[in-house]
Amino acid sequence: MTADDHLPGPVAGGPVGRAPLAGGPVAVLTNPTAGRGRYRALLPRLLDGLAAAGRPVRLLQASSPAEAEAACRAAVADGAGALVAIGGDGTVHRALQAVAGTDVPFGPIPAGTGNDFALDTGFPADPLAAADVIASALRDGRSRAVDLARMTDSDGVERWYGAVLAAGFDAIVNERANRMRWPRGPRRYDLAILVELARLRPRRYTLRLDGVPHELDAVLVAVGNCPTYGGGMRICPDADPTDGLLDVVVAGRVNRRTLVRVKPRIYQGSHVSHPLVRSFRARTVELSAEGITTYADGERSLTLPVTISAVPGALRLLR
Structure with a gap:
């Protein structure tokens, strides 16, 4: 490029x-x-x-x-x-x-x-x-x-991120890959995907969007300040880092076959039209589920529950 x-x-x-x-x-x-x-x-x-x-x-x-x-x-x-x-x-x-x-x-x-x-x-x-x-x-x-996104966990630990917070299947795959000592390189991540696909199950999430609660079962949850993660996947295709809002994309009770079929559509952002995918927008997102360690900008981050807030103008870019 x-x-x-x-x-x-x-x-x-x-x-x-x-x-x-x-x-x-x-x-x-x-x-x-x-x-x-x-x-x-x-x-x-x-x-x-x-x-x-x-x-x-x-x-x-x-x-x-x-x-x-x-x-x-x-x-x-x-x-x-x-x-x-x-x-x-x-x-x-x-x-x-x-x-x-x-x-x-x-x-x-x-x-x-x-x-x-x-x-x-x-x-x-x-x-x-x-x-x-x-x-x-x-x-x-x-x-x-x-804008940047600021997240805080239940102990008051605070982290910032610029792109996307992963709090579902992708975060679980990253967590498994980071625990593996073999194989090395990209194959470790590929193997982690296969293992977690075999174990795939919806988890119960509680979302509170600007104070409004939503209980839902999902396999993938992403909270975006920007549209893309993972090297160009448009997981939150409408996210805009200048609008003061966070975009939340949730893939619901998706089975293995559907997840494998829908995942390539993320590169174009067309996955959001799937009937099992829902999108939300909010200034503040409270997110909780059992046993999920989040990944922000691809980096291991805080364990759920977390509160995420859009902070307008939090960063001055040299552009």
Whole structure:
């Protein structure tokens, strides 16, 4: 895919600000293993592209996801003028925890297997083109407000996400794959799908949408701030990260055969027309079910029950 394959569009149409950005350095988080390392050789060119904005660039050091998140938080606390994440949705997710709800602008450079948040918010798919967009915004003091989703569990633990929260079959598959030690690579995920398909059963969920309760049986529940997850699957096809709302898509009492048949339609977003799929929209979503650990932006997150709120303008994007 080239930069022209996904041009900035109206989905990232939040208010544009033009004001001098804070004078601190541009902190850069990078994940050299993202996208199976295929963009690793581009790092020097990406850093040069960012430096062309005339701002000092500081590469953050981290050897694990937890260290990456801590490094981003420390950089923001130390006065970073901007934060840039080079990697996929997992790298972006770690960076968002540091900049959400702050005035520190953020730029994602898509260099992972899944780059849903960056593409859904209008950045080019080509990493070098995305770096140019971010550098231009830095030079001009330009940023654009978009929404984020903030979730809180029953213990008060808070996390932010940008794209989609999975709280059904896909989350269960991820949880099984993460527990498996064999096989390695993508085959582990494929095997986890087969195991969980064999065990597929609807679970009882309680949804409270802006205070209105819904009891339902479902095999898949997704709560989207953006339309896509999993590298381009349009699970919440009408989600808009500038409308102040969350889109909730629920696949009800679906059997194995139907799930396998409907799942490919997610790439076009046409699954929502299936009679067993329901869509909702709300500012606040309270979600509970037994035995579900959620995955946000593809990253293991909080265990249900959780409360998810759309937070308008929680992030300033360098676009």
